[in-house]
Amino acid sequence: MALTVGLWGFSWIVMKTMVPLIGPFDLVMWRYLIAFPVLLIMLLATRQTLAFPPLWLTLGTAVFQTMAFQCLSQLALVTGGAGHVVMLAYTMPFWMALFAWGLLGEKPTKRHVVGFVLAGVGLTGIIAPWQGLGSLTASFIALAGGVCWGLGAVLAKKMFQRHTLNVLTVTMWQMLLGAVLTWPFTLIIPQRPIVWGWELSLGLAYMAVGASALGWWLWMSVVRRVSASVAGISSLGVPVLTVILAWLLLDERPSAAEVGGIVLILAGLVIVTSAGMRRRLPGAARR
Template sequence: MATLADDIEVLAPSPRTLSGLAFALLSAASFGMSGALARGLLHEGWTPGAVSVVRIALAALVIAPFGLTALRGRWHLLAAQWRTLLAFGIVAVAAPQFFYFSAVAHMEVAPALLIEFIAPAAVVVWLWLRHGERPGRLTLAGALTAALGLVLVLDLFSGAGLSLTGVLWALGAMVGCATYFVMSGDHSGGLPPIVLAAAGLLVAALTMAVLGVTGLVEMAASDASVDLAGATVAWWVPIVLLGVFTAALSYASGIAAIRRLGSRLASFVALAEVLFGVLWAWALLDELPRAVQVAGGALILAGVVAVKLGERTTATATGRPDA
């Protein structure tokens, strides 16, 4: 009977889980546009550092009022968590963005994404080693299924060239991405998700600005027009989309999703970003997804479902509440 009850719970997830999945998909959809938008700017003379700092700064300006409203004058929360906020802004926000754009400048978007999205596996290993949350067979099967889906969606069998420099940048982005999921899932500081997002973006913007002013990160921009969705648009159009849609909206919704789903499940749902990236490439660059990519998307979804079922099994066995 207990198994039947668990099955019913899986088929009828809680409102918290449903809202978490909605936030996670919104975050994945918005994050997925960043590669196509940034590639156009990089081709017109922008450096990865310049794209990153402008994107992050604009996102911080957009989300700051909402963060202040949610904080409600509880400044002691920021004071008590300043070390966490510094680490989150630098390692989980600034680093993965800069590293990913640097990778894209040296290699194709598809393999860069594949390397970055090793992050969910890194999250599973971290939770296992740090918190003793050993993944079950169903979770591992889901991870392998989702990984196979990624390979199919990215269509790497056609033979994509790899740059060692690009691979190293992408691995750095993977570490930052995994850190983002782990730190965002920590409730202990009492910071509302929107406050964590706003503070993290502000710290990241200041970090990138300091690196740019000191010359440690190259900063160069261009006012040349950019090709987008079959039309030529002003440079500020992709910049605004990068800052508002692919940063402010994606970080706010992503952290809200992680708080509801937990780091492990949210990181696997985020694999949908690759699928959305293919769809955005279709819409903005007129690149139609192939049948093998559609099959890969189905495998990603199947893997996410398996990970969720595995999480419930682990929660039942250990007696801890399920995310």
């Protein structure tokens, strides 16, 4: 999860620099279209299975997590014109916990509730709604992206619970389905022309290989191994890292509310992940 947070946290910095170079739907389609053969080559080289996973759960995961979340987040980033709007997408852990409760029967413990409350207050500090959220439409789009990611991640967890699957194979098919499902939007919805050059090429290489192929493979591995609630709240490390990187690389100095939000999110992460470890360890090891 730490590697996933690192890859995805930096990806928001990369995406911000790519906004003038490529439209949101073109970016999503191309990153997945490049990531698919990268993972295919890895599977062929290691002689792992290429079998297509269970259809409906795989398709549901692709629609909500792989395609809808990314497209809505990119659209909100472009139309909202404010980095804080993107943070609304990271309400995902709270939606994921809700869907996991209803679809997987993962009832949160008291420690989980405390951790979620702290992380929720911290995320509010980073978003800072009292400073304005820019376009109201963009805010709702970003929030819808978070809901879609939460539902898609729970469907992925359900698939791993029901079936014994190769995570790398599942990720490869997710990349292909994400590209195919996004392609019609690149034709229907007007976007800025693509400005091809070395900057866009480097950005696409990172988004395809680092953030998509490797990032989604790591994320799926996390979803398979831990509860949906723990996986979801762990992703809040991404906006925390994004704020820090934006400060260091883009000279976007965080406010006092953002610094306080980072501290609260980290506290919530520690509480929730330690609760998961306590449940997995035997009594002697726990002591």
